[in-house]
Amino acid sequence: MxxxxxxxxxxxxxxxxxxxxxxxxxxxxxxxxxxxxxxxSVEAVFQTKPLSVAGQPMTDQEAEMTVQKMVSxxxxxxxxxxxxxxxxxxxxxxxxxFDDFEVR
Numbered sequence: 001m002x003x004x005x006x007x008x009x010x011x012x013x014x015x016x017x018x019x020x021x022x023x024x025x026x027x028x029x030x031x032x033x034x035x036x037x038x039x040x041s042v043e044a045v046f047q048t049k050p051l052s053v054a055g056q057p058m059t060d061q062e063a064e065m066t067v068q069k070m071v072s073x074x075x076x077x078x079x080x081x082x083x084x085x086x087x088x089x090x091x092x093x094x095x096x097x098f099d100d101f102e103v104r
Contacts, residue, residue, distance in 0.1 A: 001093035002063040003032075003047040008074055010084040012042050018103045020078040025101045028066050035104035046070050046101075047093050 018034045025032065025046060034044040048063040058066075075083050 001048045001050060001058075002060070002067045003045065003091045003093040004067050004071065005089040005091050006044045006046070006071065006074060007087040007089075008042040008044065008083060009040075009086070010077075011082040012077060013040055015078065015080040017042060017077050017081050020081075021074055022101055022103050024073045025070060028070055030066065030070055031098035031101050033098070033102045033104050044074065045091075045098075047098060 013036050018036065021034055021042075021044065025034075029049055030046045031049060032045040032047050034042060037043055046067055048058055048066055050058065071086065071088065074086060077083055
């Protein structure tokens with residue numbers, strides 16, 4: 001499993017950014033969470049599941065590609081978003097596991 005912790009900056013609150021990202025994460029079969037922060041940024045954790053959307057074991061390469069695709073989606077956001085930069089932090093996926101992807 002691969003896991004990344006993102007800190008996303010820009011004009012991204014109050015425009016449906018979290019819900020857009022949440023739907024995309026679910027489409028990719030990712031679990032984790034996303035939330036607004038008081039400073040106007042957004043924080044998110046994305047983690048792959050042991051199995052792909054097709055129910056097959058996911059290789060490390062497939063897992064990394066899926067997470068990187070999600071990071072690209074976060075950089076774009078919905079049409080009304082203006083992402084200035086993203087800080088990425090890869091983490092150990094075994095620290096905490098998730099059942100679904102949630103907006104906090």
